Amino acid sequence: MSTIVPILAALPFFEGVREATLERLAARCVPREVGSGFSLFRAGDACGGLYLVLDGRVRIYRTALDGREQTLAVEGPGRPVAELPLFDGGPYPASAATVVPSRLAFLPRGEFEHAFRTEPEVASAVVRALGARLRHLVQLVETVAFRDVAARLAMHLADFADRAGDTDGSSVTIDLDRTQEQLATEIGTARESVSRAFKQLRKVGLVRDQTGTLLRVAPAAQLRAWARGET
Amino acid sequence: MSTIVPILAALPFFEGVREATLERLAARCVPREVGSGFSLFRAGDACGGLYLVLDGRVRIYRTALDGREQTLAVEGPGRPVAELPLFDGGPYPASAATVVPSRLAFLPRGEFEHAFRTEPEVASAVVRALGARLRHLVQLVETVAFRDVAARLAMHLADFADRAGDTDGSSVTIDLDRTQEQLATEIGTARESVSRAFKQLRKVGLVRDQTGTLLRVAPAAQLRAWARGET
DNA sequence: GCGTCGCCGTGACGCTTGTCACACTCGCCC
DNA sequence: GGGCGAGTGTGACAAGCGTCACGGCGACGC
Numbered sequence: 001m002s003t004i005v006p007i008l009a010a011l012p013f014f015e016g017v018r019e020a021t022l023e024r025l026a027a028r029c030v031p032r033e034v035g036s037g038f039s040l041f042r043a044g045d046a047c048g049g050l051y052l053v054l055d056g057r058v059r060i061y062r063t064a065l066d067g068r069e070q071t072l073a074v075e076g077p078g079r080p081v082a083e084l085p086l087f088d089g090g091p092y093p094a095s096a097a098t099v100v101p102s103r104l105a106f107l108p109r110g111e112f113e114h115a116f117r118t119e120p121e122v123a124s125a126v127v128r129a130l131g132a133r134l135r136h137l138v139q140l141v142e143t144v145a146f147r148d149v150a151a152r153l154a155m156h157l158a159d160f161a162d163r164a165g166d167t168d169g170s171s172v173t174i175d176l177d178r179t180q181e182q183l184a185t186e187i188g189t190a191r192e193s194v195s196r197a198f199k200q201l202r203k204v205g206l207v208r209d210q211t212g213t214l215l216r217v218a219p220a221a222q223l224r225a226w227a228r229g230e231t
Numbered sequence: 232m233s234t235i236v237p238i239l240a241a242l243p244f245f246e247g248v249r250e251a252t253l254e255r256l257a258a259r260c261v262p263r264e265v266g267s268g269f270s271l272f273r274a275g276d277a278c279g280g281l282y283l284v285l286d287g288r289v290r291i292y293r294t295a296l297d298g299r300e301q302t303l304a305v306e307g308p309g310r311p312v313a314e315l316p317l318f319d320g321g322p323y324p325a326s327a328a329t330v331v332p333s334r335l336a337f338l339p340r341g342e343f344e345h346a347f348r349t350e351p352e353v354a355s356a357v358v359r360a361l362g363a364r365l366r367h368l369v370q371l372v373e374t375v376a377f378r379d380v381a382a383r384l385a386m387h388l389a390d391f392a393d394r395a396g397d398t399d400g401s402s403v404t405i406d407l408d409r410t411q412e413q414l415a416t417e418i419g420t421a422r423e424s425v426s427r428a429f430k431q432l433r434k435v436g437l438v439r440d441q442t443g444t445l446l447r448v449a450p451a452a453q454l455r456a457w458a459r460g461e462t
Numbered sequence: 463g464c465g466t467c468g469c470c471g472t473g474a475c476g477c478t479t480g481t482c483a484c485a486c487t488c489g490c491c492c
Numbered sequence: 493g494g495g496c497g498a499g500t501g502t503g504a505c506a507a508g509c510g511t512c513a514c515g516g517c518g519a520c521g522c
Contacts, residue, residue: 062369064377065460068480072372087355088362093369123354124318130361131319137368138293138324141303144375145419146295148478179499188376190480195501229296299510379508410469421510426471 004029004105007054011078013129016121025115030106040081040096040104047085047092049108053077056102060094061185069185070144073136074099083129086112099182144188150197151227152187154206157215158223171208171216178213235260235336238285242309244360247352256346261337271312271327271335278316278323280339284308287333291325292416300416301375304367305330314360317343330413375419381428382458383418385437388446389454402439402447409444 004026008014014022031054040051043062051058053075060081061071072094075081085092086109098104115122143152157174165172176183180194187194201207206223209216217223235257239245245253262285271282274293282289284306291312292302303325306312316323317340329335346353374383388405396403407414411425418425432438437454440447448454 062373062376064373068377070372070376072369084362084365087358088366090362090366093366117351120348123358127318127354127358127361130358130365131315131321134315134361134365134368135319135321135324137365137372138303141301141368141372141375142293142295144372145293145301146299181499191500192481192502193479196479199501412469422470423472423511424509427509430471 004031007105008052011052011080013052013078013080013125014122015125017115017119017125018121021115021119021122025107025111028108028111030108032104032106033101034098034104035101036098038098038102040098041092042095043093044091047082047090047109049106050083050086050112051081051096052105052107053079053081054103054105056104057099058096058102058104059099059186060096062094070188071186072140073133074186080129083126084133087116087126147227149187149189149193150200151229152189153183153194153197154201154223154227156183156187157201157207157217158220158227161217161220161223165217165220167219170219172219174215174217176213176215235262238336239283242283242311244283244309244311244356245353246356248346248350248356249352252346252350252353256338256342259339259342261339263335263337264332265329265335266332267329269329269333271329272323273326274324275322278313278321278340280337281314281317281343282312282327283336283338284310284312285334285336287335288330289327289333289335290330290417291327293325301419302417303371304364305417311360314357315364318347318357378458380418380420380424381431382460383420384414384425384428385432385454385458387414387418388432388438388448389451389458392448392451392454396451398450401450403450405446405448407444407446 005019005022008022008026008029009017009019014025029052040058041047055077058075058079058081059071060073060075061069063069081096082092116126117123143155147155160174160176161172165174167173178186180198181191184191184194189197198207198210201217202210204226206218206226207215208218236250236253239253239257239260240248240250245256260283271289272278286308289306289310289312290302291304291306292300294300312327313323347357348354374386378386391405391407392403396405398404409417411429412422415422415425420428429438429441432448433441435457437449437457438446439449449457
């Protein structure tokens with residue numbers, strides 16, 4: 001009786017999957033505790049299985065030859081990483097590394113494929129997860145292609161406000177827990193531009209307070225509206 | 232006995248699906264013949280079903296408020312369009328329109344969902360299709376974020392060379408069948424920049440001849456290498 | 463033949479952004 | 493308290509690119 005079962009069961013990814021299957025999966029899971037900056041895999045590597053983030057934070061990103069990075073997603077507890085290449089047999093399309101000390105579970109490929117074929121719930125969870133990623137990437141393409149840095153930052157802050165914001169009055173307090181350097185890679189720009197973008201957002205009142213890693217910002221809807229160009 | 236069955240069967244999307252299922256699907260398909268510039272749906276619309284391109288060309292794109300466009304993909308015969316929102320119930324993430332007169336088949340949502348649940352082959356085809364899209368988008372994000380216009384054009388030409396190139400000697404002849412204006416939206420830039428990018432590619436010898444809509448270019452591998460910065 | 467129209471090439475200009483350089487603040491440790 | 497390093501603000505500058513403007517060229521119709 002593994003201690004991993006309840007954790008797996010709590011993952012949105014395995015919602016509705018039968019207990020027996022979960023135990024089988026849990027038995028094959030390799031738990032892993034890693035520090036900050038641990039590289040799970042790099043773009044182009046062959047795919048050996050599925051990673052699940054139990055605790056911590058994993059960044060998925062692409063690197064250019066000159067060292068610049070664009071992060072595609074940042075995954076937290078309960079989220080799968082690299083579910084894509086399990087199916088088409090291709091290599092990982094991007095790199096992944098932890099940004100804080102994290103606990104991960106690794107599920108070997110064969111196990112997962114078995115579950116995918118035998119459990120309709122898993123199949124539909126996979127499709128949903130791929131779908132969500134696809135939507136996110138479409139959003140990202142548009143953002144990178146059309147918006148300037150300040151708008152990209154506003155959208156990014158809106159995502160935080162949705163996911164981890166404490167609303168108080170007409171402001172939302174969020175804990176960014178990132179340096180401007182990290183933010184810069186997440187929205188595909190340089191650190192200095194992030195600094196200037198913050199200045200701009202403060203001027204228009206969308207960012208109201210910056211103390212340490214804590215931020216008071218306007219509600220997500222307002223941030224997004226501004227980013228879309230509705231002044 | 233519908234004439235659509237053999238067409239459906241030939242789609243990579245329905246490879247391996249049982250004849251009985253195909254006939255059922257075909258019976259529910261609504262074939263459609265449309266002109267150039269016909270809008271299938273717009274970003275944000277609710278999703279009613281799946282489109283299949285039987286013949287012609289469909290562009291999938293996002294528009295900014297100022298009218299600029301970034302195309303996410305261009306789909307030809309045998310390709311599905313908008314398979315994503317069928318599953319998570321969300322709206323279309325992008326718009327789609329024909330760029331040439333085309334024949335389409337429309338498969339209502341309920342039918343498709345039924346096939347997805349009952350036919351494992353369909354489910355895995357869907358996952359593969361989503362996966363391919365995801366890979367493509369990751370590629371696109373990187374390209375838009377890191378590369379300059381000339382490199383984006385080179386990559387784009389490399390894709391053409393792979394898909395529709397006639398190799399003769401150490402050159403590949405491709406039929407672009409697009410105006411520079413269309414090319415510009417496909418790589419997310421302005422028409423004039425495409426013109427200048429072509430000039431640059433001609434100078435370095437990657438584009439060797441331009442007569443009408445036909446192009447003689449360097450092999451795909453060479454184009455991609457250059458785009459990656461390996462001069 | 464001549465106008466018209468769609469497409470392509472190219473120059474000029476300004477804006478955004480990446481880059482370099484440097485100052486400033488705030489912990490933290492000796 | 494002084495030094496130090498990480499993180500941040502900001503100015504100067506250049507490169508890339510979008511935009512505007514205009515000219516050339518070929519196809520097509522009258």
